[in-house]
Each structure stands twice: as C-alpha cells, then as structure tokens.
Amino acid sequence: MRKSRAKNRQVIPDPKFKNELVSKFVNNLMVDGKKSLAYSIFYGAIEIVEQRTNEDGVEVFKTALNNVVPAVEVKSRRVGGATFQVPTEVKPKRKEGLGIRWMIRYAKSRNGKSMREKLAAEIMAAAKGEGGAVKKKEDTHRMAEANKAFSHFRF
Template sequence: MSRRHRAVKRQVEPDIRYKSPLVAHLVNVIMKSGKKNLAQRIVYGAFEKVSEKLEKGDPVDLLLGALENARPRLEVKSRRVGGATYQVPIEISFERQESLALRWIVDAASGRKGIPMKEALAAEIIDAYNNTGNVVKKKEDTHKMAQANRAFAHLRW
C-alpha cells in the first residue's frame, strides 16, 4: 500500500441482466480464477431460487434487504501500544460494510456442503433477509467483540 497517495476507487460496471453494480460486485466476489461466466450463472440461478421461494418480487431488492441485515457497523482492529496489543473497536465505512457482508454471504454459502452453490447462495440470501443464519450470527459476534472492547476506543487512530 502506498503511503503517498490514496488508491483511487474504481467503479464496478453494472451487471448485464439486473443493471446493478451490487450484483456485479457479488459476481466478482464469487468468481474464482477469472471464471466470470460461471459466477454469473451461480448468481442468476440463486436469484431465481430466491424469487421462487420468497415471491416478493425483484431479487436485487431482496439482496439489498439481506445485506442490510448482514452489514456490520463496527469491527475491531489490533493496535499495539507499548508491549500490549489491544483490540480497538472502529466504525466501518459503507463500502467496507457492503464488501464484508457480501464476502460473509459467499463464504457461508460455500461452507454449506452437499448442495450446489446456487442453492446454497439462495439459502444464505434468504436467511440473511430473514435475519437468521450464519451471516447474521457473524455480524452479531463482530458487534459483541467491539462492544466488549469499547474500553479501548480511546486508542483509536
């Protein structure tokens, strides 16, 4: 990471089918080894399954609802002061909140063994939308950790 200049944020091109940068970001998170076509098939298949199961309309809106429930507001970062290392709670920018939530959803979906990724991703999106599941638990654990270490908030930099 450069100390002189801040890296310029690149805009993600909107998705082809849903015209949403958020869906394009999800595709990029799922993509491995440059296989974007496969990642798109997984995401689109998951969206179809989510639409079938919830019957609430646009899957992008459902993804937004799931992200709203999965986004962490705080996290802890290690800070070394003297000889001790403290876990300092910090607030997270919106972009990082979104990235973490998407990454957690994809990780939780890939952790579900025995079912295809389309179905696992759909199940995780539905769970996050309903405020249940591994992703919401991870968010709550992150918040608990930040809450437990709020005594060290004065060490924020």
C-alpha cells in the first residue's frame, strides 16, 4: 500500500433533527455548494412524508434507507485474461453512501413537479420496499447471487 488510508471525517449533525445521517444525505443532495437549498428540499420532502403517512418523517427516512442499502456487490477482477464479476461484501460506510446516492439518483429521475415531491415519493416508496432505489439493490444482489461461483477469486 503506497498511500495512507483516508481519515474518516466527522459529520456535523443537521440543525433541525440533530441527525448525522440526515446531514450526510443533504451533503449528497447539495449541488454547486448550495447547502441551504439542499436542506430546504430535504425538510420539505420530510414534511410531505409526514403529511401523507401520519408517521415521523425521519423514522420513515431511516426505514427507507435501510431498505436501500446493499449487503453484497460485484467487483470486476481480471484472472488470466478473463474478467470475472466477483461478489464481495459491502463495508458499512460504503453501504450507507451507496444507499444515499441511489435514493437521490432515482428521486431525480422520477417524473413529478418539484424535487421535494420527487424525493418524498422515493422515500415513501423505499420505506414500503418499492421504488427505483430498492430495485437497484435487488438487481445488485441478484447479480452477486448469479456470480457466486466466482467468489473464490476474492480480493
């Protein structure tokens, strides 16, 4: 190993819910350094979720994120001229990051009015175990299952 590992940075909890996970999500949602806009989109989405489900919005968000995080993924590995898709377990930090990115990507690709409504719809769908981000997780797991035969090529 040539370089030292990157240090894990401390994330400051968000101002409203005092939650680090919310803060990480907002940091990923942010575009062009517009953090206050990202916060207003997220808080607006949580309000919409609370109105439609009559439950605590942050709890629904946590449930949704837990339904999206993958347990295994496939990584490409070259062995003797052939490239194999090798299933590997996902580290906890990466799980969280992947889940957050997938939720934001599929919220953006939804067709709706505003980003608040799209994000709220994706959060509610993911909490129920449906939606694009959950489908992405299931596809990833299916791919890993299909390539289980190559798991002896682990890194």
